[in-house]
Amino acid sequence: MSMQSTLNRALFDQVMVPNYNPAAVIPVRGQGSRVWDQEGREFIDFAGGIAVNCLGHCHPALVGALKDQGEKLWHLSNVMTNEPALQLAKTLTDSTFAERVYFANSGAEANEAALKLARRWALENGGEQKDQIIAFTKAFHGRTFFTVTVGGQPAYSDGFGPKPQGVDHIDFNDLAALEAVISDRTCAVMMEPIQGEGGIIPATQEFMEGVRALCDKHNALLIFDEVQTGVGRTGNLYAYQHYGVAPDILTTAKALGGGFPIAAMLTTAKIAESLKVGTHGSTYGGNPLACAVANAVLGVVNTPDVLEGVTVKHRKFLDGLNAINDKYQVFSEVRGQGLLIGAVLNDDFAGRARDFLVASADEGLMCLVAGANVVRFTPSLVISDEEIELGLARFEKAVAKVKLG
Template sequence: MNMSANIGKNDEPVTRQTFDDVMVPVFAPASFVPVRGSGLDLWDQNGKHYLDLTGGIAVSGLGHTPPEIVDALVEQAKKLWHVSNYFTNEPVLKLARALADATFAEKVFFCNSGGEANEAAFKLARKWAHDHFGEKKNRIVSCYHSFHGRTLFTVTVGGQSKYTEGFEPLPPRIDHIPFNDIEAARAAIDDDVCAVVVEPVQGEGGILPADPDYLRSLRRLCNEKNALLVFDEIQCGMGRTGTLFAYMGYGVVPDIMTSAKALGNGFPIAAMLTTSEIARSFSVGSHGTTYGGNPLAAAVACKVFETINRPEFLQRVVEAGEKLKFSLERVAADYPDVFSGVRGKGLMLGLVMSGKYQGRAKEITAAAEKQGLLLLLAGYDVIRYVPALVVSDEHIEQGEALLRKAIDSWLEEN
């Protein structure tokens, strides 16, 4: 092998074409390559500016390269990066204590991604049920159109067949019910159920908030059937709906909750939170992770958590959410043939396609990209808005103006 030739190749500029050349094709990224970001501003390799209202899919809650988070990362990087789980470290202990103090939880498990956090949650639920009620209590009930991760276990719990087709056989004893359907929940949740899993606000499923009565009913049913209620707050947590975690706004307390995405503002970290009694079903060696809770990630998450978990910050999220919703409702009203309305909570909102334009949301997000506005999808019919929680009134106004330009140009072509 000519090693010098390989080294020379690595010095060549990379472009969007490089992705097609060398990456496994599980993503279809945009035609441009971002290289620099600040707040909600993003620039590509050619220097073109974009207003980023995607938040890295609800990850960059504090925007791109927030100075206080950069400082926390750099400071920790000079001290300690990794020591393995044969040891603990100060940042992870501080983060665990902060999460426990602020939530229902007493125990925390850290890992690297939302899928891993949910994997841990589902394993713990089955182990807890086995310990207390025997091996036959192992069925998990989840909702159609939910999303809980990409491992074989978590993608099966998520009720979207498009993510499981071709990967069979799937893990058994996992059933799905319609979201927000109390009667379907009553029919499905029996004594053999170990856990009921739900997103307080469905993300991938179309930005659908749970009805408060629905979550209260799930809580009662779980209590009656000795099942654990698991809230997946990977996307809707960490201030996204205007409370620190969405369950707080509903007044319904889960037995297990998962968090990721905005917890690290882009640095990979996730957490599973639960009570001491439930956590006892895990013992040394029964579950684990190599990188989970490493000092770098924990130090970043500590600063993120400290920044978001302030009344004035969360109040601003509520206000910004109301302003953004009003802006989107104004657009929907002015284009009634294109949009049927707006739904969601806080800064997790969906602009819903209407009539003959159903299934064509992707065309509008593509038109918006040409105007320098970055938006997301939630299925085929919903344009998803999950901007950084620090979005300003000016950003919202700018986003509306760019969206209108995109819609007008798209309608001219259609």
């Protein structure tokens, strides 16, 4: 019996904690926007590891960076700094509103750092009573106990005992609701420029500008969670640039490492002062291996070619999905920005997003869901036109299957 055949889906249930329920398919190899499983079946990847593999699989620039750095230095601890980390911090500050960077390993960790910084800053700049954090229903900010409490999906934070206090939730894109809740006791407002897990819901321009103005009025920090929207996903390096509204703190992860774990929290020099020596830390944050890969990612993504290409590919996806919908009438709308796209199911198919995902996998296409009513697409930013067309053809077959039962 080959080793491969024993490493199967059944083994998962014997050795893994049951918090995931993965598909039976086990991918073993990827190239660009294609993936092959144990049986040699080919899939087109419209999922990108949930907006992580921004340059697809095994991109030569990333493989090269990993191999080069892998023969130099992997880890040092933050008792010392290192060249890849300094380069990455410089690139991020040169390319954004930010002046200071803190490195971590995941979006949740970057958000945890952002929330801790906001609370510490408010304590020093407004006193103990300035502790309110305002976030939005359906928001997702990670799975640590603090970030999951700030996230607007109670099902993820219920059942673990008393939650961190001082967190209020209001509806997204509802400026009047924010105005009613915000005050001088507000420490920070945290939001995704486009709600991801919540259903690919972009903030309106008016809402973005209104939130910024209310934060300024009440001396509260505005935190943008750009874990999913960042690193070229929307056609700008960060989505806030599309709105022309800068936050005080921004978090980035997922695509930043193109598949290698790394995250960063970006902020201004003034606000950063509140994270004095010893107030926060991370064992692996800013390690040379992750930073070298992230430098390679930005070297490719943060170019006019790739960023403008995202907008062109967005159009191609929209046209393709709308053409499929003209035929089969399953979506009420297709929304999103760049290559963060949500196809919203109409009333006839409400709650059945997972059926489309499963049918797609049967046709050799990897896609995602965002809640029960939205099919989500977050492919590589450099996916070829040919792969887009092939993937959409497979998706059309899946849609036909679900439609015709």
